Amino acid sequence: MVQKKKEIGLAIVGCGVIGRIRAMLAREYPGIGWIGLCDIDEKIGKKLAEDCQADFFTTNYEELIKRPEVNATIIATDENHHAAPTILAAGLGHDLFIEKPLATEAEESLNVLREIEKNKIDAVVGYTQRFRRRFLVTKERLVTGQIGHVTSVVTRAFMNRMVPIATVRRTNQRHNLTPMVVSGTHSLDMCMWLMEGKKPVSVYAQSIDTALSQYGTKDSTFGIFTMDDGTIFSMNISWALPVVWPGAVYGLEIGIVGTQGVIDIEDTHRDHVMATEIPQGAGYAPEGFKPEYNRHVDFLTSYPPGDIYDGQMWGPVREETNEWYARIHTGLKTPHATAAEAHSNLILTMAMDLSAARNELVKLPLDLAELKR
Numbered sequence: 001m002v003q004k005k006k007e008i009g010l011a012i013v014g015c016g017v018i019g020r021i022r023a024m025l026a027r028e029y030p031g032i033g034w035i036g037l038c039d040i041d042e043k044i045g046k047k048l049a050e051d052c053q054a055d056f057f058t059t060n061y062e063e064l065i066k067r068p069e070v071n072a073t074i075i076a077t078d079e080n081h082h083a084a085p086t087i088l089a090a091g092l093g094h095d096l097f098i099e100k101p102l103a104t105e106a107e108e109s110l111n112v113l114r115e116i117e118k119n120k121i122d123a124v125v126g127y128t129q130r131f132r133r134r135f136l137v138t139k140e141r142l143v144t145g146q147i148g149h150v151t152s153v154v155t156r157a158f159m160n161r162m163v164p165i166a167t168v169r170r171t172n173q174r175h176n177l178t179p180m181v182v183s184g185t186h187s188l189d190m191c192m193w194l195m196e197g198k199k200p201v202s203v204y205a206q207s208i209d210t211a212l213s214q215y216g217t218k219d220s221t222f223g224i225f226t227m228d229d230g231t232i233f234s235m236n237i238s239w240a241l242p243v244v245w246p247g248a249v250y251g252l253e254i255g256i257v258g259t260q261g262v263i264d265i266e267d268t269h270r271d272h273v274m275a276t277e278i279p280q281g282a283g284y285a286p287e288g289f290k291p292e293y294n295r296h297v298d299f300l301t302s303y304p305p306g307d308i309y310d311g312q313m314w315g316p317v318r319e320e321t322n323e324w325y326a327r328i329h330t331g332l333k334t335p336h337a338t339a340a341e342a343h344s345n346l347i348l349t350m351a352m353d354l355s356a357a358r359n360e361l362v363k364l365p366l367d368l369a370e371l372k373r
């Protein structure tokens with residue numbers, strides 16, 4: 001039930017692709033009174049500050065987060081830099097929106113979660129796909145028992161290799177920038193959310209790193225989880241599809257089999273194709289990234305956050321962001337992933353990587369000391 005009207009003083013740390021989208025939407029949201037931005041890249045940050053008419057800009061996240069106007073913070077830095085600003089903002093009692101993954105080290109992720117729980121913070125994580133109608137209707141049908149008891153779930157995520165190439169070029173700390181930790185986490189989150197209540201008890205996975213080893217990451221990881229009620233969940237991702245693949249970013253298939261029915265989701269975007277002589281750039285294009293080859297065929301809508309029309313972003317990222325602003329401003333109940341769910345997702349993606357590295361079945365829940373070793 002909608003109850004409160006809390007004016008939001010918003011800090012956004014990280015003004016890249018995703019920080020920009022959330023900042024532009026913030027400027028349009030009536031419940032936000034003050035916007036402050038931070039980026040270590042002054043040029044990117046100042047440009048966004050100008051475009052969204054921010055009230056404050058700094059290159060030092062501490063200076064921003066400690067401002068008296070701030071009561072809500074978005075952490076939109078790249079993957080390896082989420083933890084420190086999150087812990088600072090949690091300690092100050094801010095509502096939090098953190099981009100996935102919660103952190104890129106298991107222990108760091110646990111520390112972040114502990115700080116959030118200790119301070120009783122409402123912290124959500126950017127699993128944007130939960131805001132799509134096709135997945136919301138699926139969830140509703142499952143929770144109301146329309147296919148009986150779910151016994152088997154199968155997922156296939158295919159990604160254009162432009163995404164890992166653009167992602168890993170930001171850092172030399174690539175050991176945890178694997179297909180599962182960075183991107184498979186989206187489809188894993190979706191399946192875990194759809195199977196809410198079931199707990200994974202083991203996973204066996206295999207990986208290959210032929211095409212992308214030169215970039216310090218793997219091509220593909222396929223695994224099978226067994227849940228506490230015997231349900232089997234097959235989670236497969238390849239993010240090594242060639243640059244010329246028409247899917248600019250993400251294509252997904254999910255099949256859910258129950259005792260009385262099935263839900264089969266085709267989310268590959270093959271139903272919306274553009275072919276053109278005019279070269280198409282990258283679907284996901286952080287500052288400074290130019291793909292090696294041109295693409296001429298494009299599965300439209302395959303960039304998961306959404307698409308630009310008339311200078312504005314439309315699609316799930318818009319709903320996800322605005323619903324988070326409403327969650328703080330009015331107390332609206334929303335389907336955002338919690339920090340606890342995001343931590344669990346990180347550990348499950350890492351368990352797949354561990355199983356593949358050891359070539360053995362890994363029992364869950366995973367002991368973090370074991371993972372560290």
Ligand SMILES: NC(=O)c1ccc[n+]([C@@H]2O[C@H](COP(=O)([O-])OP(=O)(O)OC[C@H]3O[C@@H](n4cnc5c(N)ncnc54)[C@H](O)[C@@H]3O)[C@@H](O)[C@H]2O)c1
Pocket residue numbers: 013014015016017018019038039040041044059061076077078079081099100101126127128170286287304305
């Ligand atoms: N929800 C989605 O669908 C989705 C899509 C793409 C990316 N993401 C996630 O969003 C996050 C950001 O990705 P992006 O595409 O915007 O990357 P990006 O490289 O475009 O932007 C990241 C920005 O953070 C800045 N930054 C890094 N460390 C900083 C620090 N300590 N203080 C201040 N600024 C800092 C960088 O200078 C850069 O401008 C990542 O975690 C990524 O996985 C989510």
